[in-house]
Amino acid sequence: MKSKRIMSLIIAGVLSATMLGGCGSTEQGTSDQNSSGESKKLTLVMSQRDEWLSTLDAAAKQAATDLGYSLNSLDSQSDANKQIQFVETARNNGEKAVIVNLVDPNTAGDIVEAAGDMKVVFVNRPPADLSVLNENVVYVGSNEMTSGKFQGEWLAQYFKAKGQTEIKYILLNGILGQVSTTNRTKSVLQALKDNGITAVEASAPLACDYDRAKAMNQIGPLLSTGTKYDCIISNNDAMALGAIEAIEQQNMDPSEKPIVGIDATADACAAVKSGKLAMSVFQDPKGQGTGAILAAINLLNGKAINDGIDYKLDTENPNIEWVPFEPVTVDNVDDYLNK
Amino acid sequence: MSNTLASKRDFDIKKFLSQNSIWLVLVIMVIGLQIVSPVFLSTNNLRTMLEGESIKGILAFGIMWTILSKGIDLGAGSIVALVSVITASLVQPIGVANKLFPEMAALPGWAAAIVGIAIGALIGAIVGTIIAYTKIPPFIATLGTQLICRALAKIYSTQPVSNLSPDFRIFAKGKLFEIIPSIVIIFLIIFAISGFMLTQTRFGKNIYAIGGNDHAARVAGINVERNLIKVYIWSAVCAAIGGVLLAARTGSADPSTYGLNYELDAIAAATIGGTSHTGGVARISGVLAGILVLGVINNGLVLLSVDDNMSNVIKGIIIVGAVIIDMRKNAAKK
Incomplete structure (x- = not known):
């Protein structure tokens, strides 16, 4: 009876370990194909996944795939502590760039610190203190x-x-x-x-x-x-x-x-x-998602963050990229109905 | 009394493996993860994992007492929010942006932390008194705390309180020997205190008795009410320490998102660690393992680029599985 119980526990343990490992190895298989020499992995840390942010998330994934990168997207579930932890883990894992959709704009400085040598792209929610931005830390979003x-x-x-x-x-x-x-x-x-x-x-x-x-x-x-x-x-x-x-x-x-x-x-x-x-x-979730991925890759390649996309940099701060808002009225609504 | 204790100790040795089964699960997971992702056991990564899990872990060391006493504490996450916002507002240096009280000088970090913990203790005393004397289900009483404390946090500040003084942030950002983060040390201290109280003090033994059978405990001369109040004070104090540390770690305190659902993760850790919801059964080492198991899952999914919804599926399976095993264990005992 007792040994049976222990056996079932071992099986449970092995199962969960292989579940983790199994899911991972398929992902790794694809990323291995991509990585020729250097790591082509990016991490996106979302604040949460409501409808709008999920659209951003999906667009980011698509953009990364199109550019030959594999994107690992994580959900902080509105927990600023978890977000910092995710960023640190990505760094420990040897990744080169992280894209962060801030849970709490006041923690931006700590995120940058946790990121260490990684390039950081903030997307959608700007840091409360814009002075954290520099040539390695940028913001992509829309001007509220x-x-x-x-x-x-x-x-x-x-x-x-x-x-x-x-x-x-x-x-x-x-x-x-x-x-x-x-x-x-x-x-x-x-x-x-x-x-x-x-x-x-x-x-x-x-x-x-x-x-x-x-x-x-x-x-x-x-x-x-x-x-x-x-x-x-x-x-x-x-x-x-x-x-x-x-x-x-x-x-x-x-x-x-x-x-x-x-x-x-x-x-x-x-x-x-x-x-x-x-x-x-x-407010263009696909534009922000795509823009953020491109900005991260441009940072890694030492290019201007808006290289290859039609968005403008802020006139005063070159480390901010604006994805424009567009008014929607009865005259142009058909263009947005299926967007 | 001594007779039952002796036989119990005998019982423990026999069931050592099955009692520590969660450690077995943990070891298997660690080995598996290390094989797939060699970076897992690096110092940096272990530190990241422990730092991240410390706050919820501290909550778990409090909540396990409420579960042991056949209760629950759903208010912990909101206490985290309330305490983090209040303590954060006390350590904003004059002149920083978004200062909640522009005229007030910052308190020393330790003083603010004490204020925060005292507020936690007060909340715990109130909730504990209500539960002990009105006999309303702890689920309902602490659901009340959850709603009220979250609302109080939002009333106290409508926006995140940030730009906190360095001497406050040291609680989470300091490092012993340049390597062990202070937040992890505090986590270990709370683990030790909770474990000591549980196994070495009359208070701990009383709670086992109350959780096992409160009528019998009462007949045996235990003051059930007073002990229950102490349990809820301890749980709230742990939550308050969590709140102080969360503000210190992130350098900010957002009343609407901080501590959200932390109680559920803490309850999950305590449950996986073998704390029985039918009362009277808990082991501090099990809860520690439960916290680490959740930490390994959270960390592993990032390292392995697993879709994070999968991690919740795995967590869900482990929690339910742990309770099934736990109930069978207890049924076998009776």
């Missing part, structure tokens, strides 16, 4: 200050065409304190002001954590109490779609007053097409 700008410009044009220069808006905020939330809100309000629109809040700003259901719950009561507003500005599409849902539940027409979002998700593009969502702003 321009996403809100597209919303603001579109709204300004819309209201000017109606001859209206004073508007009341409802603002759906993402996670308060996050750089993306702060910059998206700041830039949309700035763009309205710059384009001659006096915008005042129709309600207290609502913090809906980028969450569709939270936006629905928060905007519902505003509608039923008859709050007067001219437009709804949302930090992302999920919350904008939540607002549309809430408006429809009150038997009102969401296309009557413009609602603007950011991300151009598949659902949002469908809503733009049907006229329920006025516009969204496309």
Whole structure:
């Protein structure tokens, strides 16, 4: 009885060891074919894998394969400690470059330290302190200050065409304190002001954590109490779609007053097409994923980070590469529906 | 009493192999991994692995006590978040960016750590008292801690607290003999304290008795309530130490993501290590092995470029497998 138990344990141990080893050796087989002399392995450490980041992840893998590299993609599951550990392990494993989608932008300095001699490419989320960037540590992402700008410009044009220069808006905020939330809100309000629109809040700003259901719950009561507003500005599409849902539940027409979002998700593009969502702003996950891989390989080969791709470097800091945002309206939504 | 102890010791020797089966699994995994990836047993890699697992390991050395007493602690991860945010806010030097209290000078690192641990102890005392005297299931009481502490952390600071003073970060970044990271030393100290209390003190023996049969323990004259409170204080103190170390290691404290699901990994480590959820059975060496097994899996998947979803599949299989074996072991005993 006892020996049987021990046997089953040994089998379990062997099994799990071979599972680890087995999965690994297939990967290694392919990487061996690639590696002619030097290691052609890259590691991508994701903060988490939501829908958008998964698209980035997949594009990065594709880009690496196309360029003859094997990419090991790891999920930190929103754990900054685990992220540092992954970076150190990649270094211990003798890899030459690591691409990091930061869990906490404040840990960038420690990530660079953990990376040692490896080249580091931060993707999508910029380090809180940009002074960690140098010729071996770069950032590839989209400038959040321009996403809100597209919303603001579109709204300004819309209201000017109606001859209206004073508007009341409802603002759906993402996670308060996050750089993306702060910059998206700041830039949309700035763009309205710059384009001659006096915008005042129709309600207290609502913090809906980028969450569709939270936006629905928060905007519902505003509608039923008859709050007067001219437009709804949302930090992302999920919350904008939540607002549309809430408006429809009150038997009102969401296309009557413009609602603007950011991300151009598949659902949002469908809503733009049907006229329920006025516009969204496309943040390009494939562009960021591809751009980051290319930047890493360019760093390894001593080339400019945007070599071979059509993205511009920041005018002040050459270690930042911007992947542009693009406004999505009913006029060009068909281009994004299948993106 | 002495008679049962003697027979128990006899029992231990007989079952030595089956009791330490988790070590066997660990050794097999290490050998397998070393063959496939020779970098695995390098000093650097072992250090990386231990550094990374230390915080969750410390949590596991606390949580195993709650499981031993037939309870659970789901609040540990949120206590990590709350304590890390509070201690981090106390060690931001004046003039740094994003300072939470712009006017306040930074406390010395050790003082901030003590404040953090004291907050943990207070939370543990409150939860323990509620569990001991209202008799509500620990699952529910600590679910409450989880929600409340996470919310308190977010109320305390709406953004990550960063730019922490070097004399605070030394808790995680210091090195003994230039090689052993201080975070690993603290992990080993907590292991030793927990092991000592478990095997050498009346408190430890009381918890085995309470977990095994709380009525019998009460009849035997053990103050069940007071001991339970101590268990939850210890678990929360371990979580608080984890919070201090997490802030020191990353140099930042994010109220919304720090410590997220740490309690689940700690519970997994304790469970794999043979801590029985039916109460009354736990071995500190088993929990240590459980922590290392999870560490080897986490580390191995990176070295071998395994898809990381696979690691969760393996972890899941090992956890469930460990509990099945554990239950059969205990059933055989009865």
